[in-house]
Amino acid sequence: MTTAEHLDLLDERRARHPLAVKGLSKSYGEGSTAVRVLEDLDVRVEPNEIVCIVGPSGVGKTTLLRCLAGLLAPTTGAVMFGPTTMTGPILEVGVVFQDYSRSLLPWMRTRENVSFPLQGKGMRKAARRALADQCLNAVGLPDAGRKYPWQLSGGMQQRAAIARALAYQSEVLLMDEPFASVDAQTRFDLEDLVLHLRKRLGISVVVVTHDIDEAVYLADRVVVLSGHPAHVVDVVEVPFGQDRDQIQTKAEPAFTEARARILGRIRR
Amino acid sequence: MTIAEKLYPPSVAPNPKKPSGRRRVRSRKRIGLAAWQLGTALLIAAVWTLVYESGLLSRELVPPLWDVAREFVTLAGTAAFWAALATTVSNALTGLAAGIVVGVPFGLLLGISQAAYRSAQFLIELGRSFPVIALLPVMVLVLGATSQMEIVVVFSGVLWPILVQTIYGARRIDPVIADTVRGYRIPPLLRFVKVVLPNAAPFAATGVRIAASASILIAIGVEVLSLTPGMGGNLARAQTDGAPALALAYVVYAGLVGLAMNKILWTVEGRALAWNRRATRSEP
Ligand SMILES: Nc1ncnc2c1ncn2[C@@H]1O[C@H](COP(=O)(O)OP(=O)(O)OP(=O)(O)O)[C@@H](O)[C@H]1O
Ligand SMILES: [Mg+2]
Numbered sequence: 001m002t003t004a005e006h007l008d009l010l011d012e013r014r015a016r017h018p019l020a021v022k023g024l025s026k027s028y029g030e031g032s033t034a035v036r037v038l039e040d041l042d043v044r045v046e047p048n049e050i051v052c053i054v055g056p057s058g059v060g061k062t063t064l065l066r067c068l069a070g071l072l073a074p075t076t077g078a079v080m081f082g083p084t085t086m087t088g089p090i091l092e093v094g095v096v097f098q099d100y101s102r103s104l105l106p107w108m109r110t111r112e113n114v115s116f117p118l119q120g121k122g123m124r125k126a127a128r129r130a131l132a133d134q135c136l137n138a139v140g141l142p143d144a145g146r147k148y149p150w151q152l153s154g155g156m157q158q159r160a161a162i163a164r165a166l167a168y169q170s171e172v173l174l175m176d177e178p179f180a181s182v183d184a185q186t187r188f189d190l191e192d193l194v195l196h197l198r199k200r201l202g203i204s205v206v207v208v209t210h211d212i213d214e215a216v217y218l219a220d221r222v223v224v225l226s227g228h229p230a231h232v233v234d235v236v237e238v239p240f241g242q243d244r245d246q247i248q249t250k251a252e253p254a255f256t257e258a259r260a261r262i263l264g265r266i267r268r
Numbered sequence: 269m270t271i272a273e274k275l276y277p278p279s280v281a282p283n284p285k286k287p288s289g290r291r292r293v294r295s296r297k298r299i300g301l302a303a304w305q306l307g308t309a310l311l312i313a314a315v316w317t318l319v320y321e322s323g324l325l326s327r328e329l330v331p332p333l334w335d336v337a338r339e340f341v342t343l344a345g346t347a348a349f350w351a352a353l354a355t356t357v358s359n360a361l362t363g364l365a366a367g368i369v370v371g372v373p374f375g376l377l378l379g380i381s382q383a384a385y386r387s388a389q390f391l392i393e394l395g396r397s398f399p400v401i402a403l404l405p406v407m408v409l410v411l412g413a414t415s416q417m418e419i420v421v422v423f424s425g426v427l428w429p430i431l432v433q434t435i436y437g438a439r440r441i442d443p444v445i446a447d448t449v450r451g452y453r454i455p456p457l458l459r460f461v462k463v464v465l466p467n468a469a470p471f472a473a474t475g476v477r478i479a480a481s482a483s484i485l486i487a488i489g490v491e492v493l494s495l496t497p498g499m500g501g502n503l504a505r506a507q508t509d510g511a512p513a514l515a516l517a518y519v520v521y522a523g524l525v526g527l528a529m530n531k532i533l534w535t536v537e538g539r540a541l542a543w544n545r546r547a548t549r550s551e552p
Binding site for chain 1: 442444445447448450451452453454455458462463466467469541543544546547
């Protein structure tokens with residue numbers, strides 16, 4: 001069976017609710033030493049959409065993603081999932097962290113890493129195992145379940161982290177520079193995996209990246225952050241639909257155009 | 269310096285990932301290491317003999333190396349020696365076991381509860397820097413020069429490294445793992461069993477290894493100072509009887525016991541926490 005066929009075995013989970021931040025500001029520290037990192041952001045992720053967040057290093061991309069995940073409380077403004085205000089992490093939103101090698105627990109085999117969040121959800125052991133294996137298959141890691149994370153390559157670890165988020169059955173997947181430290185070929189494969197997951201499962205995806213090519217290739221919309229404190233300087237719509245191709249899509253004039261526009265925005 | 273202070277190397281935490289070495293390179297390194305160690309031993313023997321021959325130090329204090337070696341071999345043939353060794357080791361291990369039974373659970377508790385940690389912090393600081401040996405006269409007065417007394421002193425010395433290491437291990441959770449656990453909404457009990465415990469285990473094991481070497485040291489120290497039966501008692505008696513070679517043979521045995529204990533624990537730990545040894549590539 002191919003990876004794509006394995007993916008077809010997973011339940012569809014059409015995202016139904018938008019994830020949005022409204023008037024979000026975030027400061028670190030308190031009182032006179034407080035530093036404002038994000039200023040009055042409005043970002044909205046529609047169901048089944050891929051949104052990429054780009055910006056220079058240190059601008060506050062991770063901060064925004066952690067707010068979206070409910071891991072960080074906004075200083076002002078709100079994070080909304082559908083009609084409800086988020087006050088902490090929720091089931092419907094899963095995260096793949098920037099530092100995947102540290103987010104997989106080294107004392108658990110890969111399968112258990114994928115399945116143990118399901119134990120917290122009260123799922124039975126047999127069902128957990130089956131779902132974990134399905135998700136590992138779906139990300140192209142059929143034989144990794146019995147291995148420890150540190151026995152896997154960087155790309156494989158990142159796939160395992162994606163499998164864990166998939167198994168959790170979130171509607172929205174948040175990814176912080178997910179492919180920053182893998183080689184180019186693996187990176188392309190993983191980008192295509194994300195596109196495929198979106199199409200097949202109907203999930204929404206937010207990808208933080210500093211690679212503009214990657215942002216344009218993946219996104220339906222690219223949100224450009226810049227400044228101190230950071231605000232949204234541009235939102236670029238990308239018109240390529242759900243099916244994309246590493247060579248053809250990147251050769252289209254619209255691709256080059258979007259790329260140039262974003263680059264100009266960040267430089268300024 | 270107190271014994272307790274000696275017990276705390278500033279950093280005994282498992283290191284972050286290091287690139288793996290090739291097996292062949294490692295075995296060559298090991299041979300090189302053995303050569304160095306042999307060289308060091310020979311050098312010490314040579315210096316020793318030189319000092320003895322030159323008469324720089326009183327010959328009453330520094331017996332010829334050969335005499336020590338002879339006593340070392342003779343001792344191994346006497347039942348009394350083995351009985352003394354058994355007494356010392358069993359007292360040390362009993363104290364160590366008590367230290368583990370008390371130190372690990374309390375360490376976990378103090379590690380996960382900020383409030384408990386804050387209220388116990390002063391006591392721990394006091395306990396870990398308190399010179400246990402200073403308690404000895406009082407202990408001898410209360411309990412006599414007995415095995416029980418020895419065990420109590422060993423316990424009060426080894427408790428601290430185990431406790432402090434376990435607390436550290438339970439508190440020091442990688443921020444990315446903490447985020448993961450929170451993001452996936454892992455409930456507290458599951459978090460404790462699947463995250464806090466395994467995270468603390470290598471630290472606690474390091475504490476136990478430090479404590480194990482210390483337990484032998486403390487046991488022998490107590491025996492030497494209070495003439496409690498055991499290797500240390502015999503050692504002290506040999507010293508006062510004017511048999512420095514015999515005393516030194518005991519010292520060598522004491523060192524070997526400590527070494528063996530450390531090796532055994534290192535092996536057990538390697539089996540039980542294979543993931544940690546492999547994930548962090550630590551060497552003994
Ligand atoms: N916990 C914190 N306490 C104080 N300041 C912080 C904290 N975390 C981040 N910052 C500051 O907030 C700013 C934004 O950090 P953030 O990690 O969100 O940037 P980023 O855009 O993700 O950068 P990168 O591309 O390098 O990952 C930085 O200036 C950083 O120094
Ligand atoms: Mg970041």
